[in-house]
Amino acid sequence: MSGFDVLVAGGGIVGMTAAFDLAREGRSVIIVDEGRHSGTTANAGSLHIQMQSRFIRMYPEQVADLERSLPLYPAGAAHWRALEAELGVDLEIKSSGGLMVADDAEQFAFLADKCARERRLGLDVHMLERAELARIAPYLGDAVHGAELCVEEGKLNPLKANEAIRMTLQALGVQRLDEAVITALSPAGHGIEARLSHRGGQRSLSAGQVILAAGSGTGQLAAMLGVAIPTVAEPLHVNVTEATAPLIGHLVQHAERMITMKQLGAGQVVIGGGWPARFTGPEEFPTVNPASMIGNLSLAQHIVPRLGSLRVIRTWAGVNTTTDGQCVLGKLPGHDNVFSAVPGDAGYTLGPLVGRMAAALAMGRDPGHDIARFTPARFAKPG
Amino acid sequence: MSDRLTITFEGRKVGAHPGQSLGAALAASGELALRQTAGGDCRGMFCGMGVCQDCLVTVDGAPNQRACMVKAADGMVVRRQAAPGETPPARMGAAPILFENLQTVTADVLVIGGGAGGLSAALAARSCGLDVLLLDERQTEGGQYYKQPSAALKAEPLDRQQRDGAALRQRCEGAGVRIIDGAETFAALDAGSVMATHAGRTAVYRARAMVIATGAYERAVPIPGWTLPGVMTTGALQTLWRSHRALPGHRILIAGNGPLNLQVACEVMAAGADVVAVAEAAALFAPARAGAALRMALHDPSLTAAGLALMARARRGGASLRFGQVARAISAVKGGLEVELGSATGGHGERFVVDVVALGYGFQPSNELLRALGARHDHDPGIRALRTVRTRECETTVPNLFAVGDACGLGGALAALEEGEIAGLAIAERLGARSPAGVSTNAAHRRLEGHRRFQAALWRLYDAPSPGLSLADDATLICRCEEVSKAALLAAMADGEPSIGAVKRRTRAGMGRCQGRYCGPLIAAHLAEETGRPLDERALFAPRAPVKPVTISDLVGGSPP
Known part of the structure; x- marks a missing residue:
């Protein structure tokens, strides 16, 4: 058994950025990642700020919570820029603006209402009529x-970002155990003991503190400590086209239908936005669903007809985590040394900020934002 | 041959024959450099069969067209393509469609691939009265063994191999097999249905049983200079001559491992090319291989004799035959390509200056659809590839999903013919169809056994250590599409025993248009060697739809016009 100051469960964007802050402050850190959901770094790279209409439609009862979380999103996007500077690597972050398009007057009115509410909450949002829109998005x-x-709103290159952070962690001496599944967590002395199965073998680790940054797997880990966090895995389809000359400058979404589109620096257009993928096999490997490929691309061509001449060359199934629309961030009830760090919707946008706040909590510092309502205690059964 | 037509390439008039591919017409007129990569390199035709995506050109304003797959038409304006290509104006704004709106085409039996195995399976199932639908991605089916010329080319068959292919196709058509040419199958939905694009539209093809006969493509062995225009696979060189009656140059050097190289050397010599040398990695005449040679002669004396005759013909034609040697490096020099031969393990050898270098290192099964459907595969060290687990009747571990030919384990075209017949008849029995009187699979099983024994001996005779990445230098690109060097890949692979997916995300290797078909097996083999990871299905890139790049307007062009 070997001891670490902090064990971070989950090697995605949240876990890595939490580890970054902890290691910079001299903590000994180990990241344990299951590596099942495509290494948990199958991100698409959108920087979302405005409320995504898909969530407003799917979970109308969560709109109030969504609005309360809204100020976190511009802070999350700004934090990405700060992180880029700290890493000293060009992550191709572009704040080129995000468009949510409407097909007709009714959808436009829905957006105008949403826009007015978002303005009141401090977002820099505007409604654009057809003529003005054609000028900035021909x-x-x-x-x-x-x-x-x-x-x-904007985008960044998730491959570059994930790799830059991984390399930085390596240089800081953060240890990483991939393809390792935590099978048990239990209090041991002043710390926590974790039992793992790793590539066919069993081992255990002890740490003074644990950060649960395992996305949709967080609920299962919290349950090992008797705490309920209702994380749900939502496998989602992503399409990638072949590279083309600069065509789409903005992050593009739709008022009523599920889509996000953006063109990355190398010229490929990444198209996703919530079309379902599925899990297959005993290991629940995320697999794409051809019906989602058709529906998603058909909508993409409807919005940007010139995409029709490009070929789709790659797809993947990313795994989104949903809870109740808000972050789950804070000390686990009954466990002073275990923290959950699950971003609300748009996990990649919020990831580094949530990672930073979780690290601050673990170090007993002010996270810098009011996170009281994000507490995992909100899921505890009354009585 | 047919009348000439004229296309323009970069403003220059180039002659072509109807039925020829653009790539063939351009190669015959000396235009081998077809596109520029993001890294600034020039590329030309490499695989010649639609897999590598290196021969992309802009045709009449439409970018990203594969020169090897597009037929030349009079007046076509073809341009060299810089990366990334421009996006042309939209053809037409279409209303969004859903999967549920796609046209569905049904049959009793669906066969994917129109090579030896697919045609044979289709014919056998049809002979039992079943409604058989065969999808082939090419305009002229026949696959990579029969390599049929397009009808428009009006070319006489070159030899028995091509005559046999034409005859088998005619028998299928005569028997009433419904053949759809130019249909790209890009996704498998379940054991009996796929999605394919054809003539600018997507449809779901659904049947009670399915035969996957998607063949194989050539294995990559990266060496310095292997991405230069004029360096192509042996199969590409063979396709240029057999299917298009075009030669990409006069002086040719062929190097690699396996019997195809000598055959193609003789074919292009007969066509008038000057094959200066053929390098074969296996030392065929080493005493240790005598047993294998003897077993081959025992199982198929006529094929063995044909092999020896090829060798004699190549020598008579002036080709220098180098056994136990490989092409170690290629560089562009004034007047062509300079190739350095040598032993696989090191040392400098003789240099040749030629117009074209053909590299042939055997094949890789095209098993993407099978893997996507969850059919089990085991790694076979004998063929250094995955072998589909099948019953004696060629059924995979997925019920009613059959697989025949090279797609499931590189058995060669003669074995594919027998497997096709066996699978076709087994499906007929499964579906309760009546086979014609007197037909039994006993004879086919017997012949198949003979072919398999011959193949096994042939593999032993030609056995040579796989060069893997060993012939590449640090700067040699391993992922041709995303231009990832050996040094970058080795660094990523040495860092913490990553999975192949992690290597892909770290380096972008495998994210390009060929979908990792060339670099994937190399990375998997290297990781297996370094980390002891098993070489199973999960060792390769996940086989996700689309298993071929598909144009979005074709993909969503589903509703009837």
């Missing part, structure tokens, strides 16, 4: 009636 097709523009 790639949009005739079917688009108008759009809401969110100035601070």
